Amino acid sequence: MDFNKAIILGRVTNIPESRKLPSGQSVTSFGVATNRVWYDDQKNKKEEAQFHNVVAFGRIADIASQYLQKGALVLIEGRIQYRTWDDKEGQKRNKTEIVAENLQLGPRSSGTGQAQGGYSAQKTKPQEQEVPTVKEDDIDIEEEIPF
Secondary structure, three states: OOOOOEEEEEEEOOOOEEEEOOOOOEEEEEEEEEEEEEEOOOOOEEEEEEEEEEEEEHHHHHHHHHHOOOOOEEEEEEEEEEEEEEOOOOOEEEEEEEEEEEEEEOOEEOOOOOEEOOOEEEOOOOOOOOOOOOOHHHOOOOOOOOO
């Protein structure tokens, strides 16, 4: 079995670029930066940034172009795609990108300094799902567990 999955959480690096395919489907491209922090052997803090190209299609592309702004926090789940082509001058070009299958926007500012809930877009799942809340009182800890 083969598996191609990428999950990144980072900040949008540029204003998303939107366009339409000849079929009428929306396409939005943007960059995301992710940071890595670690400490070396001498306990010195080190940081490194990686930059990722992301492309979204359809409804996810529409949401990305409408709500994403430079610097916004975003979670992308998708697959890695590698493309090659010849440019106008005949030079061979290549690009590695993440094709977004799920996108979740980070918290948005309400103007009061507090964050409110983010937005979520998914390729194959329903847009709105109610998540049940389980409280400690709802759990019966008297029940004997058979292991």
